Amino acid sequence: MYQFTKRPWLAGVALSGIFLAGSVLTPAASQAMIIHPITNPAILGAGYVAPNIFPLLSTVMTTSVETKHTQLIKLAQVAISRTNQPVIKQVSREGSTASTIVEHALSFVGAPYVFGGTTKKGFDCSGFSQYVFAESDISIPRTSYVQFASGVAVSKNNLLPGDLVFFTTYAKGASHVGIYVGGGRFVHADNPHVGVTVTSLSNSYYSSHYLGARRYF
Numbered sequence: 001m002y003q004f005t006k007r008p009w010l011a012g013v014a015l016s017g018i019f020l021a022g023s024v025l026t027p028a029a030s031q032a033m034i035i036h037p038i039t040n041p042a043i044l045g046a047g048y049v050a051p052n053i054f055p056l057l058s059t060v061m062t063t064s065v066e067t068k069h070t071q072l073i074k075l076a077q078v079a080i081s082r083t084n085q086p087v088i089k090q091v092s093r094e095g096s097t098a099s100t101i102v103e104h105a106l107s108f109v110g111a112p113y114v115f116g117g118t119t120k121k122g123f124d125c126s127g128f129s130q131y132v133f134a135e136s137d138i139s140i141p142r143t144s145y146v147q148f149a150s151g152v153a154v155s156k157n158n159l160l161p162g163d164l165v166f167f168t169t170y171a172k173g174a175s176h177v178g179i180y181v182g183g184g185r186f187v188h189a190d191n192p193h194v195g196v197t198v199t200s201l202s203n204s205y206y207s208s209h210y211l212g213a214r215r216y217f
Contacts, residue, residue, distance in 0.1 A: 097136055097217055098162035105132045105179045105187045111196040113189045118142075125177045128189040128196060129164055132179060133216065140164075140216055148174030151214030156201075159213055165201070166211040174211055 105128075114122025118131060126144040133140050141147050148166045159165070161182045166174040178188030178199070187198045199206055 097138075098160065100136050101132055101138075101162045101179065102181045102187075104135050106181065106198070108132075108196045109187065109198060111189070113192045113195045115192075117189075123189040123196060125189045129177050129179055138217055144174045144177040147177055148212065148214060151216045154213040154215045156210070156213065160215070162217065163213050163215050165213045167206055167209040168211050169209055176209075180213065 108120070108123070108128070111120060112122045113124065115124050116127070117123045118127035123131065126142060126147060129144075129147065130140055130142055141150055144166060147164060151164065154160075154163050159180050161180060163180045165178050165180050165186050167176040167178075168174070169176040176188070178186035180186045181198065184201050185198050186201060187196065189196050190199065201207060201210065
């Protein structure tokens with residue numbers, strides 16, 4: 001087996017922002033691969049071999065010093081290429097689309113309730129959610145029943161602004177729907193006496209009739 005010893009004249013190999021420099025393989029007395037950290041600050045700065053190189057080192061063949069050193073450099077290059085892979089950033093769910101939907105929905109508070117209504121002149125619950133989503137170029141089904149049968153199921157503890165919340169009210173199943181706006185509240189076209197309003201999910205009536213939630217974006 002071999003161990004690393006410092007040789008200031010060797011070129012460095014960058015690995016995950018840490019330099020593997022001034023090292024060369026020499027025979028080791030033990031049966032394990034020993035790696036000495038680089039402590040000479042004059043050699044590309046102080047550093048050590050990154051932990052993720054160890055699985056790669058295990059594949060190096062125990063041949064000549066020159067061959068082993070060449071293999072190590074190739075393996076280091078592989079590790080570098082892995083760490084340089086582009087990172088896909090996760091866009092926040094509470095981004096512009098959710099904000100637009102919530103703001104638009106809240107702008108209709110006070111609008112009249114009309115059974116079967118799908119316009120500003122009057123909404124029913126599912127006509128309201130469909131209209132608001134369409135303004136953000138998101139197409140959802142017309143009725144609360146089909147809206148509940150589509151989309152992605154979301155637990156009550158994981159609700160985010162813009163999710164649709166469903167209730168069993170005047171009929172069995174998802175007979176009522178609202179748009180979750182955050183803070184444990186939802187906006188919906190409630191009934192002919194109230195129109196579009198904001199209600200808490202902890203409201204005694206709606207909490208006891210809560211059915212589930214769906215996510216469409």
